[in-house]
Each structure stands twice: as C-alpha cells, then as structure tokens.
Amino acid sequence: MTSSPCYCTALKAASRRLAALYDEALKPVGVNIAQFSLLRRVRRAETVTLTELGRLAELDRSTIGRNVRVLERMGLVALSRGEDQREAVVRLTPAGHQALVDGDPLWDGVQDAIDARLGPTGVLELFTTLRDF
Amino acid sequence: MTSSPCYCTALKAASRRLAALYDEALKPVGVNIAQFSLLRRVRRAETVTLTELGRLAELDRSTIGRNVRVLERMGLVALSRGEDQREAVVRLTPAGHQALVDGDPLWDGVQDAIDARLGPTGVLELFTTLRDF
DNA sequence: AACCATTGCGGGCATATACCCGCGATATGA
DNA sequence: TCATATCGCGGGTATATGCCCGCAATGGTT
Numbered sequence: 001m002t003s004s005p006c007y008c009t010a011l012k013a014a015s016r017r018l019a020a021l022y023d024e025a026l027k028p029v030g031v032n033i034a035q036f037s038l039l040r041r042v043r044r045a046e047t048v049t050l051t052e053l054g055r056l057a058e059l060d061r062s063t064i065g066r067n068v069r070v071l072e073r074m075g076l077v078a079l080s081r082g083e084d085q086r087e088a089v090v091r092l093t094p095a096g097h098q099a100l101v102d103g104d105p106l107w108d109g110v111q112d113a114i115d116a117r118l119g120p121t122g123v124l125e126l127f128t129t130l131r132d133f
Numbered sequence: 134m135t136s137s138p139c140y141c142t143a144l145k146a147a148s149r150r151l152a153a154l155y156d157e158a159l160k161p162v163g164v165n166i167a168q169f170s171l172l173r174r175v176r177r178a179e180t181v182t183l184t185e186l187g188r189l190a191e192l193d194r195s196t197i198g199r200n201v202r203v204l205e206r207m208g209l210v211a212l213s214r215g216e217d218q219r220e221a222v223v224r225l226t227p228a229g230h231q232a233l234v235d236g237d238p239l240w241d242g243v244q245d246a247i248d249a250r251l252g253p254t255g256v257l258e259l260f261t262t263l264r265d266f
Numbered sequence: 267a268a269c270c271a272t273t274g275c276g277g278g279c280a281t282a283t284a285c286c287c288g289c290g291a292t293a294t295g296a
Numbered sequence: 297t298c299a300t301a302t303c304g305c306g307g308g309t310a311t312a313t314g315c316c317c318g319c320a321a322t323g324g325t326t
Contacts, residue, residue, distance in 0.1 A: 004244065006173070006240070007259075008155045009149075009150055011148045012143070012148050012152065014144065014266040015141075016192075017191070018141045019145065020266045021143055023143045032312095034145075034312065035141075037139055049274080051273085058146045058150070059312090059314090060313065060315080061204075062276080062313085062315080062316095063312070065275070066312080066313085067311080067313090070310090070311070084273090085271065085320085086274040086275065087275085087321095088274080090274095108250055111140060114140050122262060125258055125262070126262050128303075129255055129258070130143055130144065130147040131147075133154075134282090164326095165282095167281080167282065182304075183272080183305070184303085184305085192284090193283065193285075195306080196283050196284065198306070198307095217291075217303090217304080218290085218292085218304095219290075219291050219292070219303065219304040219305065220291095220305085221305065221306095221318080242299075263324070
C-alpha cells in the first residue's frame with residue numbers, strides 16, 4: 001500500500017535524530033559526528049589519500065575532499081602530496097589527535113547509552129539489517 | 134571500546150545507500166526520495182503550512198521552506214498565504230499529483246524489494262529499533 | 267619515445283539540513 | 297486600546313552530499 005511508512009524516510013529521520021545526539025555530546029570538542037568519524041578514520045589509517053578515505057567512509061570523493069578541507073581549516077588535519085603527485089594525503093595534526101582524545105569519552109558515552117537502550121541482541125539485529133541495505 | 138563501529142555513522146551510511154536506491158527508482162519522475170516523500174506528505178494533508186510540514190517530517194522549518202521552494206520551481210506544489218497572513222500554505226499542483234501517480238508504483242517497487250529482503254519480522258524489528266532513536 | 271587510457275583531484279552546480287536573526291502578523295494581558 | 301509576548305517566515309551562513317567536467321599525473325602499448 002502506498003500509505004505505508006517509507007523505509008528510507010524513517011531511516012533518514014532516525015539518522016538525523018541520532019546524529020543530533022552525537023553532535024550534542026561532541027559540542028565541547030567543537031566538531032560534529034561526521035567530522036569526528038572522519039577524524040577517527042584518519043587516525044586509524046595514519047596517512048590516507050582522499051580517494052581511499054572516500055572508499056572507507058562510503059562517501060563520494062568530492063564530498064570527502066570538501067569535508068577534509070573544513071577539518072584542515074580547523075587545524076585538525078594536514079594535507080600534503082603523496083609520492084604519486086596526484087594524490088592528496090591526509091594526516092592528523094597534534095590538535096586533531098587532541099580532539100580525538102577529548103572526544104573519545106564523549107563518543108563512548110553516547111555509544112554506551114545506545115547499547116543500554118537496545119541491548120546486545122538489538123544492536124546485533126540492527127547492524128545485520130543495515131548491512132543488507 | 135573506541136574502535137567499535139559508530140552507530141551513527143553506520144546508520145548514516147545505510148541511509149545514504151537506501152536513499153540512492155529510491156532515487157534511482159524515482160529517476161523517471163525527476164524527483165529524489167526526499168522530494169517524493171515531501172510530496173506524499175502534502176498529498177496526505179491536502180493543504181498544510183510550512184511549520185506543520187516541518188513538524189510532520191521532523192525537519193527544521195527553514196529546511197522545509199527551502200525544499201518546498203525547489204518543488205515550487207519544479208511546478209509540483211503551489212504556495213499561498215493562509216487566513217493567518219503569516220502562514221505559507223502548500224498545496225499540490227496537477228503536475229504534483231501526476232508526479233505522485235507516476236512515482237507511486239516505482240516507490241512501491243522499492244518498498245516491496247526491501248520487504249522481501251527483510252521479511253515481516255525484520256521490518257518490524259527495524260522500525261521498533263529506529264523509533265527508539 | 268609517443269600516444270592513449272586511467273587515475274586522483276579541484277571546482278562548478280544543485281539539493282539537503284540546521285541554526286540564528288530580524289520582520290511582520292497575531293494573540294494576550296493590563 | 298495599547299504594549300508585549302509569541303508565532304510563522306525569509307534570508308544569511310555553514311556543513312554535508314552527489315554528479316559532472318576538466319586538468320594534471322601515471323601507466324601501459326606500440
């Protein structure tokens with residue numbers, strides 16, 4: 001039936017609500033959850049090109065490029081050329097490292113709160129379902 | 134642990150993947166899923182103010198205002214003043230109605246595909262979980 | 267070596283989203 | 297009635313996101 005709830009709209013709304021939760025928690029650090037997540041990826045990779053970062057984050061390369069430039073303006077990451085002169089390599093700055101150190105416990109707090117609300121099986125089921133999309 | 138998957142990032146990524154599915158299906162109609170969903174809401178309400186539409190869609194009023202203006206430029210909705218001269222009232226145009234008539238079966242197709250992949254219990258569990266966010 | 271296909275980016279364009287500010291319209295209380 | 301508070305919007309600003317185009321670097325073929 002056409003009047004049934006739209007899965008996409010419901011997912012997007014939940015996504016916005018959840019992002020708002022993380023954003024609120026991360027306010028003291030001055031980054032939102034998208035930026036924090038990107039910083040975490042850079043930390044995990046140590047050095048990574050824009051294209052690779054886009055692949056990891058499942059985001060368009062141009063999107064990654066712009067998002068990284070914002071973090072660069074904030075002084076949280078540094079961009080340089082790779083051996084392959086085409087590549088733009090991203091690395092954390094000391095301030096970027098510090099932002100992660102400061103943000104980690106805040107991020108953990110939100111994750112824990114969600115864990116508590118959903119329970120282990122709930123989390124597992126959710127992730128299994130989301131992977132299918 | 135800080136290295137566990139971020140619920141928000143996972144949800145956002147799934148949301149993007151799902152939206153891309155709907156967008157692709159709706160291409161013949163020339164609208165994306167966000168616009169189609171908004172059109173559906175307007176149809177359901179017949180006439181509705183921007184603020185009310187924002188409440189229904191769980192979107193900021195200013196966001197709704199801009200999104201509606203895009204639909205207006207496309208000729209799919211019409212804006213007028215309400216009895217309360219402050220209110221901007223939204224209504225579907227004939228073209229807007231037609232877009233919904235054309236899009237409904239395409240949208241149904243995606244919904245059905247998801248139903249088939251998740252099964253009735255899967256869908257129920259997902260929605261129960263999302264509501265908690 | 268020269269040519270051509272591929273790859274990595276930047277920039278342009280468009281939509282989506284939120285927050286804030288200010289203006290005008292409406293409702294409320296003295 | 298008049299002053300004040302509230303409400304509904306529009307516009308400014310900023311980030312997020314994707315698609316397309318063009319440029320420069322790289323790689324592979326002849």
